[in-house]
Amino acid sequence: MRAGWFAVLLAGALALALVFLTLPIAAIFLEAGPGELWSSLGEPQALDALKLSLTTSAIALALIVVVGTPAAYLLATRSFRGRELLVTLVELPLVVPPAVAGIALLAAFGPEGLLGAAVADAGLQLVFTTAGVVVALTFVASPFYLRAAQAAFEAVDPSWVGAARTLGASESRAFVTVVVPAALPGLATGAALAWGRALGEFGATLVFAGSFQGVTQTAPLAIVELFGSDFDAALALSAVLVAVSAALLVAVKLVAARAGTGLAGRGAGDARG
Amino acid sequence: MLEAELGTGLRDFRLELSLAVEAGRPLAIVGPSGAGKSSVLRAIAGLAAPERGSIRCSGRVWLDTAGGANLPPERRRCGYVFQDYALFESMSVRGNVAYGLGRLPRRERGAEAERMLDRFGIRALADARPAELSGGERQRVALARALASRPTALLLDEPLAALDAVTRTAAGAQLRRIIDEAAVPTVLVTHDFAEAITLVEKVAVLEEGRIVQRGRPEELAAEPVSGFVAELTGSVVLAGVARMRPDGLSEVLVEGGGVLTSTDEAPEGPVCAAVHPWEIAIEPAGSAEHGSQRNRLEATVRSVARIGNRVRVGLDTPQPLVAEVTPQAREQLGLAPGVAVTAVWKAAATRLTPR
Numbered sequence: 001m002r003a004g005w006f007a008v009l010l011a012g013a014l015a016l017a018l019v020f021l022t023l024p025i026a027a028i029f030l031e032a033g034p035g036e037l038w039s040s041l042g043e044p045q046a047l048d049a050l051k052l053s054l055t056t057s058a059i060a061l062a063l064i065v066v067v068g069t070p071a072a073y074l075l076a077t078r079s080f081r082g083r084e085l086l087v088t089l090v091e092l093p094l095v096v097p098p099a100v101a102g103i104a105l106l107a108a109f110g111p112e113g114l115l116g117a118a119v120a121d122a123g124l125q126l127v128f129t130t131a132g133v134v135v136a137l138t139f140v141a142s143p144f145y146l147r148a149a150q151a152a153f154e155a156v157d158p159s160w161v162g163a164a165r166t167l168g169a170s171e172s173r174a175f176v177t178v179v180v181p182a183a184l185p186g187l188a189t190g191a192a193l194a195w196g197r198a199l200g201e202f203g204a205t206l207v208f209a210g211s212f213q214g215v216t217q218t219a220p221l222a223i224v225e226l227f228g229s230d231f232d233a234a235l236a237l238s239a240v241l242v243a244v245s246a247a248l249l250v251a252v253k254l255v256a257a258r259a260g261t262g263l264a265g266r267g268a269g270d271a272r273g
Numbered sequence: 274m275l276e277a278e279l280g281t282g283l284r285d286f287r288l289e290l291s292l293a294v295e296a297g298r299p300l301a302i303v304g305p306s307g308a309g310k311s312s313v314l315r316a317i318a319g320l321a322a323p324e325r326g327s328i329r330c331s332g333r334v335w336l337d338t339a340g341g342a343n344l345p346p347e348r349r350r351c352g353y354v355f356q357d358y359a360l361f362e363s364m365s366v367r368g369n370v371a372y373g374l375g376r377l378p379r380r381e382r383g384a385e386a387e388r389m390l391d392r393f394g395i396r397a398l399a400d401a402r403p404a405e406l407s408g409g410e411r412q413r414v415a416l417a418r419a420l421a422s423r424p425t426a427l428l429l430d431e432p433l434a435a436l437d438a439v440t441r442t443a444a445g446a447q448l449r450r451i452i453d454e455a456a457v458p459t460v461l462v463t464h465d466f467a468e469a470i471t472l473v474e475k476v477a478v479l480e481e482g483r484i485v486q487r488g489r490p491e492e493l494a495a496e497p498v499s500g501f502v503a504e505l506t507g508s509v510v511l512a513g514v515a516r517m518r519p520d521g522l523s524e525v526l527v528e529g530g531g532v533l534t535s536t537d538e539a540p541e542g543p544v545c546a547a548v549h550p551w552e553i554a555i556e557p558a559g560s561a562e563h564g565s566q567r568n569r570l571e572a573t574v575r576s577v578a579r580i581g582n583r584v585r586v587g588l589d590t591p592q593p594l595v596a597e598v599t600p601q602a603r604e605q606l607g608l609a610p611g612v613a614v615t616a617v618w619k620a621a622a623t624r625l626t627p628r
Contacts, residue, residue: 157357157359159355159357159359160359160361162315162318162320162346162353162355162359163353163355163359163360163361163418164361164372165318165319165320165345165346165347166318166319166320166346166347166349166350166351166352166353166419166422166424167347167350167372167373167375167418167419167422168347168350168373168375168376168422169347169372169375170345170347171345177372178361178363181361181363181364182361182362182363184363
């Protein structure tokens with residue numbers, strides 16, 4: 001009998017969580033009809049915002065993966081003094097409120113900021129520019145990828161690297177041919193999380209880069225601006241953003257799964273030559 | 274010829290050893306878990322850098338901490354078979370075997386990989402993933418991969434430990450043939466002395482980072498330098514305190530009760546008395562003394578297990594004993610748990626070592 005009520009409790013808790021988490025998402029699509037969805041894509045403001053969100057988040061993700069992958073590998077495989085401190089520092093943006101992140105970026109890279117002069121000398125203009133959006137997205141989304149990548153690399157059997165090295169592979173070749181394929185599912189999950197975080201970014205972008213249509217106004221910023229004037233348009237753009245985000249996440253996972261088998265096949269193909 | 278002389282700090286003790294291995298005369302390093310066995314292999318392969326030492330193989334210097342030389346593992350090219358085989362799970366069996374063929378021109382790699390698959394009888398598994406293989410198959414893939422790269426030396430970490438008992442016998446015989454054919458200096462490490470006996474003619478016993486005895490397996494079994502080595506070789510070991518008797522024999526007061534005699538001349542003081550299980554005979558409890566210099570300990574049978582054509586009998590004395598007797602003796606004595614018996618063996622079969 002005890003198991004009976006406990007099973008009911010578990011099922012009830014899951015049902016409650018599911019309804020609470022999916023009902024608002026479903027409501028967006030139920031409230032915004034297909035016709036409104038379609039016409040909202042014709043709105044220049046919505047279209048600009050969507051395009052900007054996709055390009056800036058894609059560039060941010062590329063930067064995060066290119067720099068974050070080797071950095072996470074180092075954190076996962078080397079032990080050195082202060083390693084724990086480094087891991088914590090890298091995770092810090094996770095707990096910083098987005099608006100504070102924007103202020104922090106201004107303090108660092110803004111015209112009056114710590115590195116403002118250096119940024120200007122390099123001919124870069126970050127504040128109120130698309131480049132600034134990329135900086136803000138990279139800042140808030142990096143820890144998601146770094147954490148997942150570090151965990152994925154830690155789970156790879158170190159003796160695999162040893163085996164690859166004794167078989168004639170340099171450390172970098174062992175990394176590319178053995179470690180990355182083994183860690184790929186974890187890396188893909190991290191990339192998907194980081195991309196999702198970048199697509200939804202609002203506060204840091206607003207503070208650091210502003211909200212100018214076609215330049216720095218990403219989809220979340222456009223939704224908030226539309227919300228003040230045209231709720232239906234805000235609803236429609238929200239629906240599109242949800243659909244695009246979900247599609248991207250699914251695509252990343254599928255590509256990663258396919259890449260995993262593809263890499264392995266190529267290893268064997270090399271041998272057949 | 275592979276020569277290594279190493280010194281480095283491990284977690285609980287220092288590893289200090291030197292060894293020299295010729296091609297065709299493989300060396301087994303035997304010791305319990307945590308004695309530093311794998312650390313020796315890792316240092317030879319270049320996967321770990323010892324604090325000091327030198328390693329030479331076939332005239333090439335791999336490591337010379339004094340001279341500042343340290344070749345990376347990919348330039349030493351040891352064939353390394355890891356304890357769990359470390360097969361690349363994201364690649365097929367063929368991909369694993371071909372991984373080490375980088376030395377060959379690209380167009381020759383395929384044929385060479387196929388040749389190794391055939392030689393190790395794993396051609397049918399070429400497209401399988403390692404996760405789909407049995408333990409014995411994984412071991413063959415690991416060996417094929419290690420040898421396909423034409424290694425300069427062969428290092429085997431517990432090569433049979435991951436196999437079940439049935440597979441192990443066949444795999445052991447095959448491994449011995451493979452080691453012979455490879456004709457390169459070979460070092461294998463194992464915690465199992467019986468396994469070492471089946472694979473090599475030269476054994477070094479490693480205890481807490483130091484080689485405490487080297488020699489042929491039968492020499493170690495017959496003349497262990499310590500209770501540790503005796504136990505490792507499968508002997509029964511009893512702790513006690515020795516003193517010399519006027520007649521020239523040693524007498525050992527066994528801890529927990531009982532007196533043994535031994536023909537060994539041991540220093541007076543704490544000793545280990547070692548005897549092989551097959552030297553111990555079992556007689557009915559309280560049987561009359563016969564034969565002058567026999568050791569006798571009253572015991573209760575704890576367990577009886579048949580192993581092949583022998584019966585292994587676990588005995589409760591103040592310290593546990595194991596005897597091996599014939600099935601006939603088991604019948605005659607009615608050996609079963611709880612039966613009181615006397616364990617008997619000759620003073621001449623009792624080895625004493627200081628402890």
